[in-house]
Amino acid sequence: MNIKRMTLAIMAMSCLASMQAAEKITSPDGKLTVIVDNENGSPTYQVSVGDVVFVEKSPLGLKLNFEDLTKGLTLKECKVNSVKETYDLKTIKQSHVTYEANVAVCQFEKGSTKMDIIFSVSNRDVAYRYKLYPRRARGGETLAAIVESEASSFVLPEGTTTFLCPQSTPMGGFARTSPSYETSYTLDDAMGKNGWGQGYSFPCLFKNGDKGWVLISETGTDGNYVACRLLNDGGARYKIGFPQQGEMNGWGTTNAAVSLPAETPWRTITVGTTLKNIVETTVPFDLVKPKYAPSRNYTYGAGSWSWIIGMDSSCNFDEQKRYIDFSAAMGYRSVLIDALWDKQIGYEKMAELSRYAQSKGVGIFLWYNSNGSWNDAPQSPLNKMNRSAARRQEMKWMQENGILGIKVDFFGGDKQAMMQLYEDILTDANDFGIQCIFHGCTLPRGWERMYPNYVASEAVLASENLHFGQGSCDAEAQNGCIHPFIRNTVGSMDFGGSTLNKYYNADNQHGTHRVTSDVYALAAAVLFQSSVQHFAMAPNNLTDAPAWAVDFMRKVPTTWDEVKFIDGYPGKYVILARRSGDKWFVVGANAEAQPLKKTISLPMFEKGAALKVYSDDAQLNGSVKTIKQNKKQQLAVTIPCNGGIVVTL
Numbered sequence: 001m002n003i004k005r006m007t008l009a010i011m012a013m014s015c016l017a018s019m020q021a022a023e024k025i026t027s028p029d030g031k032l033t034v035i036v037d038n039e040n041g042s043p044t045y046q047v048s049v050g051d052v053v054f055v056e057k058s059p060l061g062l063k064l065n066f067e068d069l070t071k072g073l074t075l076k077e078c079k080v081n082s083v084k085e086t087y088d089l090k091t092i093k094q095s096h097v098t099y100e101a102n103v104a105v106c107q108f109e110k111g112s113t114k115m116d117i118i119f120s121v122s123n124r125d126v127a128y129r130y131k132l133y134p135r136r137a138r139g140g141e142t143l144a145a146i147v148e149s150e151a152s153s154f155v156l157p158e159g160t161t162t163f164l165c166p167q168s169t170p171m172g173g174f175a176r177t178s179p180s181y182e183t184s185y186t187l188d189d190a191m192g193k194n195g196w197g198q199g200y201s202f203p204c205l206f207k208n209g210d211k212g213w214v215l216i217s218e219t220g221t222d223g224n225y226v227a228c229r230l231l232n233d234g235g236a237r238y239k240i241g242f243p244q245q246g247e248m249n250g251w252g253t254t255n256a257a258v259s260l261p262a263e264t265p266w267r268t269i270t271v272g273t274t275l276k277n278i279v280e281t282t283v284p285f286d287l288v289k290p291k292y293a294p295s296r297n298y299t300y301g302a303g304s305w306s307w308i309i310g311m312d313s314s315c316n317f318d319e320q321k322r323y324i325d326f327s328a329a330m331g332y333r334s335v336l337i338d339a340l341w342d343k344q345i346g347y348e349k350m351a352e353l354s355r356y357a358q359s360k361g362v363g364i365f366l367w368y369n370s371n372g373s374w375n376d377a378p379q380s381p382l383n384k385m386n387r388s389a390a391r392r393q394e395m396k397w398m399q400e401n402g403i404l405g406i407k408v409d410f411f412g413g414d415k416q417a418m419m420q421l422y423e424d425i426l427t428d429a430n431d432f433g434i435q436c437i438f439h440g441c442t443l444p445r446g447w448e449r450m451y452p453n454y455v456a457s458e459a460v461l462a463s464e465n466l467h468f469g470q471g472s473c474d475a476e477a478q479n480g481c482i483h484p485f486i487r488n489t490v491g492s493m494d495f496g497g498s499t500l501n502k503y504y505n506a507d508n509q510h511g512t513h514r515v516t517s518d519v520y521a522l523a524a525a526v527l528f529q530s531s532v533q534h535f536a537m538a539p540n541n542l543t544d545a546p547a548w549a550v551d552f553m554r555k556v557p558t559t560w561d562e563v564k565f566i567d568g569y570p571g572k573y574v575i576l577a578r579r580s581g582d583k584w585f586v587v588g589a590n591a592e593a594q595p596l597k598k599t600i601s602l603p604m605f606e607k608g609a610a611l612k613v614y615s616d617d618a619q620l621n622g623s624v625k626t627i628k629q630n631k632k633q634q635l636a637v638t639i640p641c642n643g644g645i646v647v648t649l
Helices: 002-019 276-280 317-330 347-359 388-400 416-431 464-468 470-474 476-480 518-527 547-555
Strands: 023-026 032-039 042-049 052-059 062-064 074-088 096-110 113-121 125-132 135-137 140-142 144-150 153-155 161-166 186-190 200-207 213-219 229-232 237-241 256-259 266-272 301-305 334-337 363-369 405-409 435-438 454-457 532-535 562-569 573-580 583-590 596-601 610-616 622-628 634-639 644-648
Touching: 023 074, 023 096, 023 113, 032 074, 032 096, 032 113, 042 266, 052 266, 062 125, 213 276, 266 276, 276 562, 301 317, 317 334, 317 347, 317 547, 334 347, 334 532, 347 363, 388 416, 416 435, 464 470, 470 476, 476 518, 476 583, 518 547, 518 573, 518 583, 518 610, 518 644, 547 610, 547 622, 562 583, 562 596, 573 596, 583 596, 583 634, 610 634, 634 644
Parallel strands: 301 334, 301 532, 334 363, 363 405, 405 435, 435 454
Antiparallel strands: 023 032, 032 042, 042 052, 052 153, 062 144, 074 096, 096 113, 113 125, 125 266, 135 140, 144 256, 153 237, 161 186, 161 200, 200 213, 200 229, 213 266, 229 237, 562 573, 573 583, 583 644, 596 634, 610 622, 610 644
């Protein structure tokens, strides 16, 4: 009889769980809707804009080492509050941000274990995270947990196409440094694939037929969790995947160890009927907070970089002195001195070089290897960034010699141990007033706001590939028309491009040759967002490049106050506008075989304004003309394949 009663009670509880009313969370403007449900004890959510579903009903939940929080849950309640926050941040696409959202805290229980699923719903973004609490047990409280996996998923509507970057297998590529988010995108592809077998790197873009777009990523990842990817099991469901075991030479766990109470990083979903919301979103930064105060007033600007043209041999005292003079002539803030400087220049001569640079009003960024034992990258300086004592001693030397920042390379992995290393480097560097750029690395996840001395990350097939292979040069415009819609939407991108050399060689006569125009190079300087940009400009450009192009590259900003999407399609063409102060730059590029002909609206320029228009003819010969803004505030533009357009005052 007791068994019967127990069975009936369990059935009743199961019925109650399945009958719980779904919770509806709407955006402040009422157009974006999230439905949170708990079907038979398993939480789900769905995202719609009006009547159009952008994310179908998708699973939620975590698996812990002591409890499975993906099933058998009871939804107690959802408390909804409105939030409005303003903040200023010089290092992202928009310097002043107002974030408004409705935030729902949905409380779930399973026995003595409690978990909140927190949703933040703005007019263009949905984000959710989990909060875990200590578990009460007979012997006391459980205050530590291992998150073994997430059920977090994104089920896309039938007919959705994908724009994705496959993740690499671990310990592959150059010197066994992968994965480092440096693979080519697949465009307009069907769902149901899993990349090269290891899923996809964030961010991930999807096209919901002719109804709009969905961008999926994550933010707020630090040393308290792992960085994640998207996995697909053959259908429309993409789910959160933890790092691969082989990363970091097999060292470290793929799970996340957390101290309770704990909050996970945010999973973010940006939706829009056009690409406007995707390009303009600030959600990676809206949901995070600074982890420490800046130790000084960090500044930003353009710089030069010899390695992309001259490779390792250019890393010598005399050539770097020449590049310092070049940066001074261009009015640039810095010079990036790449690998092997410790051997080919040395610490004593580097201190001398830094003093010389400072006398010219130029600062120095120095390259470092992150290693360590997680790959075979041999470039030095080695074993300076992977341990606190050595790192802080090195940074003290930098501070004493006026070094502006560092570029740390060859990470290759997303395990929690690697996330802790990123955080430790940033935290120590701030103590010494040093800015940080990362290469051969993971995607930044809100780091511009979390870490005040963080500048940018590579996490893309960047300009070095233009030197290494003609195929990358041939695809330069196509990639340039991808990054503003995917990689660069969620974080600063250290690309290192915009050369005016015809060839990627110091003599400008041999090697891989550029197929894009000079105007494309100018446009890319605006299309790609990073508060510090080390351009691939070379001293010879002062005499062998068009004066109008050099003059533009002298003055182009690297920090922006506003961005506006105008038109485009990933991999085909892009037209967008950025504002710095009161000056607007409207730029575009075309990767399609046929010339792109558009009439674009330019309400940011007054009627009758004298517009400076940089454009290409059919042979990619660039020129600059002054054109009067018409009464309709429109401009007809033609951009040839591999060409560009720039419009400013």
